[in-house]
Amino acid sequence: MLIVVVWPTLRPTGYSTKNWQEAYLAFVKLIHKCEVMQGTTRPASFITEDCEASETDDILRDALKDGHTILHLNYKGLQQLPPLLLDKSFDKVKKLFLKRNRLTTLPASIGFLQSLTVLYLPSNNISSLPNEICELKQLECLDVSQNCLLSLPSNVGQLPNLEKLHLSSNALTELPEEIGQLQSLKVLIVTNNQLENLPETICRCMKLNTLHVDKNRLHRIPHELNKLRDLKELSLMGNLLTHIPMLLVANSSLTCVNITNNPYLVTLLGNSHQFGAIHSVYSNISGCGFRDPLDLGVKPRQIFKINNCRAVLPPQMKLIWPATDGIQQPYPLLELSLRACFKFKKLLNIQQLPDPILRVLDCPVAVCAHADCGVPIYTSSFAIAEQIKGPVNKVTLFHRKQCVPLLILRLLDQSFQL
Numbered sequence: 001m002l003i004v005v006v007w008p009t010l011r012p013t014g015y016s017t018k019n020w021q022e023a024y025l026a027f028v029k030l031i032h033k034c035e036v037m038q039g040t041t042r043p044a045s046f047i048t049e050d051c052e053a054s055e056t057d058d059i060l061r062d063a064l065k066d067g068h069t070i071l072h073l074n075y076k077g078l079q080q081l082p083p084l085l086l087d088k089s090f091d092k093v094k095k096l097f098l099k100r101n102r103l104t105t106l107p108a109s110i111g112f113l114q115s116l117t118v119l120y121l122p123s124n125n126i127s128s129l130p131n132e133i134c135e136l137k138q139l140e141c142l143d144v145s146q147n148c149l150l151s152l153p154s155n156v157g158q159l160p161n162l163e164k165l166h167l168s169s170n171a172l173t174e175l176p177e178e179i180g181q182l183q184s185l186k187v188l189i190v191t192n193n194q195l196e197n198l199p200e201t202i203c204r205c206m207k208l209n210t211l212h213v214d215k216n217r218l219h220r221i222p223h224e225l226n227k228l229r230d231l232k233e234l235s236l237m238g239n240l241l242t243h244i245p246m247l248l249v250a251n252s253s254l255t256c257v258n259i260t261n262n263p264y265l266v267t268l269l270g271n272s273h274q275f276g277a278i279h280s281v282y283s284n285i286s287g288c289g290f291r292d293p294l295d296l297g298v299k300p301r302q303i304f305k306i307n308n309c310r311a312v313l314p315p316q317m318k319l320i321w322p323a324t325d326g327i328q329q330p331y332p333l334l335e336l337s338l339r340a341c342f343k344f345k346k347l348l349n350i351q352q353l354p355d356p357i358l359r360v361l362d363c364p365v366a367v368c369a370h371a372d373c374g375v376p377i378y379t380s381s382f383a384i385a386e387q388i389k390g391p392v393n394k395v396t397l398f399h400r401k402q403c404v405p406l407l408i409l410r411l412l413d414q415s416f417q418l
C-alpha cells in the first residue's frame, strides 16, 4: 500500500510560526516511523522557511556560474554549510549571509573561503567556532550574535583586518586575552553574555570606538580603557559594577557612557542607593546605579504655550530634579559646604581637611554645563536628559536652576508649575 503524505510548503494562515513548527516536528516524527518514507524527508531544509537543499545548491551553482561574490543564504533552515560551498571554487566569495539557519558548528574547511570580508551568522545554534576561522585573513565583520557560543577560539587575535565583532546574546563567560591583538577592531558588541571580566588586553585595541557590554556580570572594567583615545561609545548597563574609574570620565573622546542599572555602583560619595540617581551621573555619563534616571522625572506635558506661541518639548527631553528646589533634603548642606570648600580651597589650610573630603573636592561628579559657569556638582543638580540614540541618553547637569537655559526652564517651569 502506498501512502502519500504531503506537507504544504507554505504556512497556512491561522498557524503561528511556533504552531507550525510543532506540527511539522510531529509530522517528521510520524513519518520517520514509516520505513518507506525514510530518507525522503529533509527536515532541516524547510522547517522554518521553504527552501529545500536543492534550492540552496541551485543558488550556489548560479552564483558560481555568474561569478557572484555575495551569497545570501539566510532563512534556509540549513543544519550545516552546504558541502558545495566549501569547495575551493568559492574562494572568491566576499560576503556570506547565513542568518537564522540551524547551524550548530562551522567546518574547518570554512578556512577555504579566503576572500571573505563579511561572515554573518546571527540566530543559529553555534556553540563554538573552529580555529580555522582565523585563516580568513580578509575578514572585516564577523557577526555571531544570538547563538550559544561558550567561548571564542584562542587564536581570534589573528584576524588582522577584523573591524566589527558582534557577539551579543551568547553564553560567553570570558573573552580570550588574545582579543587585544585585534589591531583593526572598531566595534565590539558583547551584550547579554555571562562575562565577569573584560581582559585588560582589550585596552590594546587602539582603534576601538564602540564597546557594548550591557547585561553581563562585570564587577569592574579595566582602568586603562581611558587610553583608548578613539573610544566614543561605552555602554555598561545591567552589570554589577561598583566603580567607574575617574580617569575614564576624563576621557574627552567619550561621548556616550551608559551605566544604568548597576545596583552596586558606589560613587565617591557613597552608595547610589543612599544618594539617588543623580549622584552617579557624571558629566558625560548617563544612567544611574539602580534605575533609569528618566523614571524619576514627572512626565512633562509635551505642548506648552509661551507668549501665545505653542512650543513643543521634544518627547525625549525630561527634567530630573527633586520636587522642591532642586536640592533634596538632607543633602543641601553637604552640597553647599562642598561647593564652598571647593571655592575657598586655596584659602583653606588644606591639610586640616579629612582625606575623604579632599578626594571628593577633587572629583566632583560633574561640573555645571552652563557656558561660563563650571561650578562643581557633588550631590545634587538640575539635570536634563535627552535621548540621543536608542537607549543611550545624554544628561546635562546644571548646578543651580538659574543656569538651566532660559527656554528650557520656561518650558519646564510651565510643565511643573514651579
Ligand SMILES: [Zn+2]
Residues within 6 Å of the ligand: 368, 369, 370, 373, 374, 375, 398, 399, 400, 403
Ligand atoms: Zn552653573
